[in-house]
Every structure is written in C-alpha cells, then in structure tokens.
Amino acid sequence: MPPPLEKAAPDSYADSPFVDSISIVSMPKGFANPNMTLFDGTTDPFDHVSQYKQKMMTVTAVGHVKEAYMCKGFGSILSGPALRWLVSLPNSSISTFADLVNAFTQQLASSRKPQKHAGDLYRIVQGTNETIGEYNTRLNNEKVAVRECDMSTAVEAFRRGLHHESDLYNQLTMHPCHSFEAVQEKATAAIRLEEDILARASILSTPSVSSTSAMEKLSRK
Structure with missing residues (x-):
C-alpha cells in the first residue's frame, strides 16, 4: 500500500526557512524575478x-534589506528537486544570504563541475583544420574557467598548443613573450593575416560576374 498523502498543516502558509527579520521585509514594488x-x-x-548575484545587482537596496531581497528572491530561480529542497528547510533556519548559499551549494555539491586547473590548458591543442582564431577562442574560454592561472603557464600552453609548423609557433619559440597580453598581440596579428588570406582565397575561387555571363552566353550558342 502506498503511504497516505501528507496533508498540509493549517498554519503551513506561514512556513519560511528564513528568520523573522528577513521574512517580514516586503519585496520592492515592481520586483521582477531574475531573467x-x-x-x-x-x-x-x-x-x-554567481549569475543570480549578478542579476540581483539591479535591485536598489542597502544593508539588511538588500540581504532580505537576495534571500527571498532565491526561490524564484529554482525548480524541481532544488525548489523542493528549499521548501523543506526547517523554519527560521536561514538567517543570512551566506547561510542560504552555503546550505545550497553543500546540498547540491554533486552537480558541481570539476574545478579547472592551470595545467589543463596544456590539453588545448589546435586542430588540424582549426584556424588560429578558433584555437585562440577555445584556449581563452578555458583560461577564464581557471581560477588561478599564472602568466607563464598561459603563455607556454598557448605556444605548445599551436601547429608546430605555423609561423606563429615559430615566432613565439624564437622570440618568447613575457606576458599573455604580448602573446595575444601576436596572435591578433596572425589572425588578421589568416582572415585576409582566407578572404582572398574565397574571392579568387568565386567566378566574377563578367566571366559568368560570358560562360552563360557561350552555353546558349
């Protein structure tokens, strides 16, 4: 036999995981759930x-009132098991936004992405048919995900990942850069040249309007 359905208590409308000092704060007029x-x-x-914090920066308030907004608005960005977890918290068990975040991340720690390390950048290698621009974008995206990345590691990882026969690889090997910004300057120049070569090749491979018209005339005769 399935267990009987649990009935809500008459006073369950007043349930709140937040202490009274947070629960009694009214949300600002015109408040909209973060998009x-x-x-x-x-x-x-x-x-x-992190995304929630960034979105809530648009809510004007200071001190404890802002913290109350942060706590009470948090449920609006949850669904499914995460929302059920928030609703199941004991009454008055959360007194600060830090309490809420710590409980939230601890409960859902299994969903956390593996933390990126600086050494992971050495796994980024330019593909056979990948342009320098595409490779540069991939490596920079990975670099942003690394919380602590020293400059020398980023510089060397970028150099090692390039095609060994490329001019940029040769330049960075013969004339090492001492900052990632300097590497990006050389990469930008190489990308500009690469894009120009590809654009010229595309133009040359496309029949001109005049030659196309001439071929059409010949085919009609």
Whole structure:
C-alpha cells in the first residue's frame, strides 16, 4: 500500500526557512524575478549563484534589506528537486544570504563541475583544420574557467598548443613573450593575416560576374 498523502498543516502558509527579520521585509514594488534559466539541480550550483548575484545587482537596496531581497528572491530561480529542497528547510533556519548559499551549494555539491586547473590548458591543442582564431577562442574560454592561472603557464600552453609548423609557433619559440597580453598581440596579428588570406582565397575561387555571363552566353550558342 502506498503511504497516505501528507496533508498540509493549517498554519503551513506561514512556513519560511528564513528568520523573522528577513521574512517580514516586503519585496520592492515592481520586483521582477531574475531573467535566467531555472536551476533544477543538474547544473553547477556555484555558477547559478554567481549569475543570480549578478542579476540581483539591479535591485536598489542597502544593508539588511538588500540581504532580505537576495534571500527571498532565491526561490524564484529554482525548480524541481532544488525548489523542493528549499521548501523543506526547517523554519527560521536561514538567517543570512551566506547561510542560504552555503546550505545550497553543500546540498547540491554533486552537480558541481570539476574545478579547472592551470595545467589543463596544456590539453588545448589546435586542430588540424582549426584556424588560429578558433584555437585562440577555445584556449581563452578555458583560461577564464581557471581560477588561478599564472602568466607563464598561459603563455607556454598557448605556444605548445599551436601547429608546430605555423609561423606563429615559430615566432613565439624564437622570440618568447613575457606576458599573455604580448602573446595575444601576436596572435591578433596572425589572425588578421589568416582572415585576409582566407578572404582572398574565397574571392579568387568565386567566378566574377563578367566571366559568368560570358560562360552563360557561350552555353546558349
């Protein structure tokens, strides 16, 4: 036999995981839920908290009032198991936004992405048919995900990942850069040249309008 359905208590409308000093604060007039994908527990909770904080910067308030807004608005970005977790918290168990975030990330830690390390950048290698621009974008995206990345590691990882026969690889090997910004300057110049060569090749491979018209006339005769 399935267990009987649990009935809500008469006073359950007043249930709140937040202490009274947060619960009694009214949300600002015209408050709109942050425009972001609802978190259901299947993605990185730390990323979601960071995005939520960024979205809530638009809410004008200071001190404890702002903290109350942050706490009370948090449920609007949750769904599924994550929302059920928030609703199931004991009454008055959360007194600060830090309490809420710590409980949230601890509960959903299994969904956290593996932390990126600087050494992971050495795994980024330019593909056989990949342009320098595409490779540069991939490596920079990975670099942003690394919390602590020293300059020398980023510089060397970029150089090693390039095609060994490319001019940029030769330049960075013969004339090493001492900052990632300097590497990016050389990469930008190489990308500009690469794009120009590709554009010229595309133009040359496309029949001109005049030659196309002449061929059409000949085919009609």
